[in-house]
Amino acid sequence: MSQEINLQAEIESSQLGQRLDQALAELFPDYSRSRIKDWILDNRVTVNGQIVNKAKEKVLGGEQIVIQATLDEDTRFIPQDIELNIVYEDDDILVINKPRDLVVHPGAGNPDGTILNALLHRYPEIASVPRAGIVHRLDKDTTGLMVVAKTVAAQTHLVEMLQLREITREYEAVVMGTMTAGGTVDQPIARHPTKRTHMSVYPMGKPAVTHYRVMEKFRCHTRLRLRLETGRTHQIRVHMAYITHPLVGDQLYGGRPKPPKGASDKFMDTLRNFDRQALHATMLRLFHPITGEQMEWHAPIPEDMENLIAVLREDTEQFKDQLDW
Incomplete structure (x- = not known):
C-alpha cells in the first residue's frame, strides 16, 4: 500500500540562485531535503511543465513546481503485537x-x-x-x-x-x-x-x-x-x-x-x-x-x-x- 503525494507551488523570488532541492525543501517543509532530492532524481518533479532530474539545478524565482510521487510502506519489518x-x-x-x-x-x-x-x-x-x-x-x-x-x-x-x-x-x-x-x-x-x-x-x-x-x-x-x-x-x-x-x-x-x-x-x-x-x-x-x-x-x-x-x-x-x- 502506497500513499500518493501531489504537491504544487511557485518558486519565490527570494529563492533566486538556490539549488532546486534546497528551494523545494523550503517550499514543502513537511518533507526532508533528502526525500525531495530522491523525487527529483526519480523524475517526479516538473518545473514549468518540464521534468527536471538534477537536484543542483539553480532556480530563478517564479517557476511553477509540480511533484507527483508516492510514499511506499516499509515492508521489510513485520507488525507484532507488543505492549507499549x-x-x-x-x-x-x-x-x-x-x-x-x-x-x-x-x-x-x-x-x-x-x-x-x-x-x-x-x-x-x-x-x-x-x-x-x-x-x-x-x-x-x-x-x-x-x-x-x-x-x-x-x-x-x-x-x-x-x-x-x-x-x-x-x-x-x-x-x-x-x-x-x-x-x-x-x-x-x-x-x-x-x-x-x-x-x-x-x-x-x-x-x-x-x-x-x-x-x-x-x-x-x-x-x-x-x-x-x-x-x-x-x-x-x-x-x-x-x-x-x-x-x-x-x-x-x-x-x-x-x-x-x-x-x-x-x-x-x-x-x-x-x-x-x-x-x-x-x-x-x-x-x-x-x-x-x-x-x-x-x-x-x-x-x-x-x-x-x-x-x-x-x-x-x-x-x-x-x-x-
Whole structure:
C-alpha cells in the first residue's frame, strides 16, 4: 500500500540562485531535503511543465513546481503485537516510556520484537513514515521517554528539531565513584576502531556534548542528572566512562564493580545483580512539530533503579561518620 503525494507551488523570488532541492525543501517543509532530492532524481518533479532530474539545478524565482510521487510502506519489518507504555498521544506524535530489554529498531541480533514492530501493529498507516516514525533511540537496556512521529510531516519536523538541538532530553544515572560537582563533557564520539560494538571518544568523531549535575552523593557512587545537547550512540555511557565515572551495571564500558570496605552482603548482591546500565530518560521537552505548542513529559525512575539508590543510601548512612564530604 502506497500513499500518493501531489504537491504544487511557485518558486519565490527570494529563492533566486538556490539549488532546486534546497528551494523545494523550503517550499514543502513537511518533507526532508533528502526525500525531495530522491523525487527529483526519480523524475517526479516538473518545473514549468518540464521534468527536471538534477537536484543542483539553480532556480530563478517564479517557476511553477509540480511533484507527483508516492510514499511506499516499509515492508521489510513485520507488525507484532507488543505492549507499549504510551504516556501521550495525538494525531501527529506519541511519547513512549520504554522498559528495559526492549530494542527500539530491528538490527543485527534483533530482527524483530522491537518498538518498530509494535508500532507497525498498533498503527498500520505508520508504515509510510520513514523508520515507522522513530526519530531517536534509546539503548536496549536504557529506560524512559522517547518521542515517535505518526506522520511524515511530524517526522520531518522532529528530525530537524533534533538536528538544531531544539529537543531537550534529560536523564538520571548512577555512576561509580563519588563526584563533587557537575560539569560538561565536550568530546567527539566515533565507533571504536577495533571493537565494532563499542563507541569511543575520538578526535575525528562527531561532536558530542553532555551536561551533568550531582543529585545525590553516596559513599562510592553518585546519582546524576544529565542533559544531552547531541544524541550520539552510547553518548552518556561513553562520556561518563571517559571521565572515569562509568555507569553502574554497564557491561560495555563499566568494568567490574569495586566493593567499598565493609559493604554489606545486601549491598554487594544488589550491585552484582544490577545487570543493565543505570540510565533512565526521565524528562522530554519539545515544541509540538505541528502545533508549535511547548510540551513536557516526565517519567519516574523504574523500580530497579529505585532499589539500587535505596541500598546506596543505606550504605552511605551506615558509614556517614567516615565520610570526608
